[in-house]
Amino acid sequence: MARIAVVAGDGIGTEVTAQAQKVIEAVLPDAEFNDYDLGARFYNRTGEVLPQAIQDELARHDAILLGAIGDPSVPPGVLERGLLLKLRFDFDQYVNLRPSKLWPGTTSPLAGVKPGEIDMVVVREGVEGLYVGAGGVLHKDTPAEIATEESLNTRHGVERVIRDAFARAQRRDRRHLTMVHKTNVLTKAGGLWARTFAAVAAEFPEVTTEYQHIDAASMFMVSNPQRYDVVVTDNLFGDILTDIAAAVTGGIGMAASGSVNPERKYPSTFEPVHGSAPDIAGQGIADPAAAVLSASLLLEHLGHHDEARRVSEAVAAEVASRTTGAPLRTAEVGDRIAAAL
Amino acid sequence: MARIAVVAGDGIGTEVTAQAQKVIEAVLPDAEFNDYDLGARFYNRTGEVLPQAIQDELARHDAILLGAIGDPSVPPGVLERGLLLKLRFDFDQYVNLRPSKLWPGTTSPLAGVKPGEIDMVVVREGVEGLYVGAGGVLHKDTPAEIATEESLNTRHGVERVIRDAFARAQRRDRRHLTMVHKTNVLTKAGGLWARTFAAVAAEFPEVTTEYQHIDAASMFMVSNPQRYDVVVTDNLFGDILTDIAAAVTGGIGMAASGSVNPERKYPSTFEPVHGSAPDIAGQGIADPAAAVLSASLLLEHLGHHDEARRVSEAVAAEVASRTTGAPLRTAEVGDRIAAAL
Ligand SMILES: CC(C)[C@H](C(=O)O)[C@@H](O)C(=O)O
Numbered sequence: 218m219a220r221i222a223v224v225a226g227d228g229i230g231t232e233v234t235a236q237a238q239k240v241i242e243a244v245l246p247d248a249e250f251n252d253y254d255l256g257a258r259f260y261n262r263t264g265e266v267l268p269q270a271i272q273d274e275l276a277r278h279d280a281i282l283l284g285a286i287g288d289p290s291v292p293p294g295v296l297e298r299g300l301l302l303k304l305r306f307d308f309d310q311y312v313n314l315r316p317s318k319l320w321p322g323t324t325s326p327l328a329g330v331k332p333g334e335i336d337m338v339v340v341r342e343g344v345e346g347l348y349v350g351a352g353g354v355l356h357k358d359t360p361a362e363i364a365t366e367e368s369l370n371t372r373h374g375v376e377r378v379i380r381d382a383f384a385r386a387q388r389r390d391r392r393h394l395t396m397v398h399k400t401n402v403l404t405k406a407g408g409l410w411a412r413t414f415a416a417v418a419a420e421f422p423e424v425t426t427e428y429q430h431i432d433a434a435s436m437f438m439v440s441n442p443q444r445y446d447v448v449v450t451d452n453l454f455g456d457i458l459t460d461i462a463a464a465v466t467g468g469i470g471m472a473a474s475g476s477v478n479p480e481r482k483y484p485s486t487f488e489p490v491h492g493s494a495p496d497i498a499g500q501g502i503a504d505p506a507a508a509v510l511s512a513s514l515l516l517e518h519l520g521h522h523d524e525a526r527r528v529s530e531a532v533a534a535e536v537a538s539r540t541t542g543a544p545l546r547t548a549e550v551g552d553r554i555a556a557a558l
Numbered sequence: 559m560a561r562i563a564v565v566a567g568d569g570i571g572t573e574v575t576a577q578a579q580k581v582i583e584a585v586l587p588d589a590e591f592n593d594y595d596l597g598a599r600f601y602n603r604t605g606e607v608l609p610q611a612i613q614d615e616l617a618r619h620d621a622i623l624l625g626a627i628g629d630p631s632v633p634p635g636v637l638e639r640g641l642l643l644k645l646r647f648d649f650d651q652y653v654n655l656r657p658s659k660l661w662p663g664t665t666s667p668l669a670g671v672k673p674g675e676i677d678m679v680v681v682r683e684g685v686e687g688l689y690v691g692a693g694g695v696l697h698k699d700t701p702a703e704i705a706t707e708e709s710l711n712t713r714h715g716v717e718r719v720i721r722d723a724f725a726r727a728q729r730r731d732r733r734h735l736t737m738v739h740k741t742n743v744l745t746k747a748g749g750l751w752a753r754t755f756a757a758v759a760a761e762f763p764e765v766t767t768e769y770q771h772i773d774a775a776s777m778f779m780v781s782n783p784q785r786y787d788v789v790v791t792d793n794l795f796g797d798i799l800t801d802i803a804a805a806v807t808g809g810i811g812m813a814a815s816g817s818v819n820p821e822r823k824y825p826s827t828f829e830p831v832h833g834s835a836p837d838i839a840g841q842g843i844a845d846p847a848a849a850v851l852s853a854s855l856l857l858e859h860l861g862h863h864d865e866a867r868r869v870s871e872a873v874a875a876e877v878a879s880r881t882t883g884a885p886l887r888t889a890e891v892g893d894r895i896a897a898a899l
């Protein structure tokens with residue numbers, strides 16, 4: 218029986234997560250859900266972001282279903298680092314999974330690109346690189362100030378995420394994997410990534426491979442996103458590339474993500490890429506599609522492949538059936554998807 | 559009298575640079591040009607990338623007109639670091655200037671975006687950040703390998719490029735400046751950038767400002783590039799962002815750049831963003847527009863404002879007059895632009 222921690226969070230997070238939970242309940246009736254009140258409201262009330270006791274409780278779940286975190290009342294960075302990134306690091310969620318698909322019923326801002334033509338998944342490294350927080354500031358607020366950020370990369374960390382990406386590519390139709398880095402400038406980390414990529418490639422002779430610099434990949438993401446199948450890249454490049462991928466597939470309305478510990482030693486977190494959107498919160502008009510697609514990633518991760526596929530197909534059908542301009546009600550969308558299952 | 563060093567380089571570099579020189583000669587008849595044979599051919603012949611004696615000669619010029627460097631025969635990174643980046647660092651070219659405009663006669667891959675609607679310039683820091691080459695590799699090619707990259711940022715370096723960007727924004731119609739970084743994760747360097755930005759903003763009360771994280775900016779670059787006027791950002795983010803900007807304005811065919819030392823203590827380098835394109839080299843079919851626009855940036859930098867404007871207007875007119883599908887001859891395009899001046 219799956220034990221799922223629900224961190225609905227702030228703003229529209231609570232609204233869309235309710236639909237995601239509803240949909241999981243429809244396909245996994247005996248799943249157990251436990252709510253955790255974290256995010257801006259909790260922080261403003263308690264002054265704490267993630268108490269150790271709550272983190273210990275979260276650790277005893279199979280997965281975390283997260284809505285959205287953040288509110289203008291909280292200084293930027295506090296919740297991101299204290300909650301989202303902390304979970305990624307403490308729960309060793311080293312595979313940050315971000316599929317991007319141009320779904321029927323949605324429109325790309327790119328002229329002439331049709332639904333079905335873009336279908337990729339970016340496997341972003343989740344716990345290394347520039348996200349480790351290494352570095353410092355000296356002579357702050359004087360003309361002599363310097364600030365450093367250090368990107369830390371290990372063979373261990375790079376190899377496991379690259380192997381995960383190869384395995385995913387191997388399971389897909391096109392079996393193509395693109396590695397993205399900036400090896401011509403970041404020669405140390407880039408060298409490690411390139412050598413590791415070449416070594417792991419030997420284990421997957423059926424997967425065709427390609428390397429691109431991050432600047433070129435960012436350009437191709439706009440000029441020819443159809444070319445990508447699976448992409449593997451480091452933490453920061455993945456952060457950027459997945460937002461471009463979301464943009465070319467019609468924005469973050471359908472962008473789901475998972476911060477995954479593949480070994481399931483720790484719970485993985487599944488959340489829509491969009492934020493808490495305080496401007497439309499409380500009105501019941503947020504699109505729960507990305508949250509429900511994140512639930513589908515959660516089901517997949519827990520081994521419920523058939524259920525995962527049914528959920529993403531139901532989302533696709535719901536989105537394809539929408540009539541332009543018709544008002545969207547969050548709960549009704551969730552009901553329709555759940556009913557279709 | 560302007561002394562211009564010409565580093566035409568490899569592949570189509572020589573072809574397009576000849577047109578850029580032709581155009582400068584048309585507006586600045588007494589300019590002196592000195593050719594320097596550098597790039598892949600030079601490297602393959604001599605084993606050297608940039609001999610000190612040549613660098614000393616380059617230093618005695620007002621500007622460097624560069625074509626394109628690179629050939630598959632040279633290992634990736636060698637010429638980039640040994641020539642392009644070395645010039646940026648040794649000649650303190652701390653302002654990396656990259657205008658992006660959707661010109662009449664060109665097409666954006668973005669649906670519904672019309673010529674004239676995108677008009678921005680990205681001011682990318684050129685000599686700090688992750689490009690300094692700091693970091694190392696330990697236990698190479700063993701399971702214990704680690705690789706680090708260090709981003710070094712100084713108040714001195716950040717302040718001068720931010721001030722340059724404000725000054726540019728101040729001179730433009732919209733007077734809007736967007737700072738892009740990743741302050742919520744890179745808190746040390748991001749903090750330095752954010753505090754410096756706020757401090758310099760006080761000197762430019764007429765410029766409106768905005769801050770965006772690099773991931774959000776990369777998304778907006780696709781969903782709403784019209785919003786940008788001047789953008790200032792660090793070395794690596796600028797590398798990525800300018801390639802997205804080039805992509806949404808129709809690719810690198812019109813993308814010009816300058817690596818600028820604003821004080822003119824050292825020569826600045828002006829070059830098209832495109833590469834040496836070995837696949838079409840030698841056929842006389844490369845579009846010299848980006849190279850000629852880079853020459854316009856060169857003229858602007860040397861204080862020939864009127865000439866710079868006339869050159870970019872002539873390029874715009876030539877591009878607008880093109881008929882779709884008609885074959886393009888590099889030298890004829892250069893002749894037409896020069897004749898129009
Ligand atoms: C909120 C922020 C820390 C986070 C990141 O940079 O990873 C977000 O942009 C994301 O992509 O999940």
Ligand SMILES: CC(C)[C@H](C(=O)O)[C@@H](O)C(=O)O
Pocket residue numbers: 401402432638639642643797
């Ligand atoms: C060739 C490479 C080193 C260079 C960079 O990364 O700056 C290029 O991408 C550029 O943008 O000028």
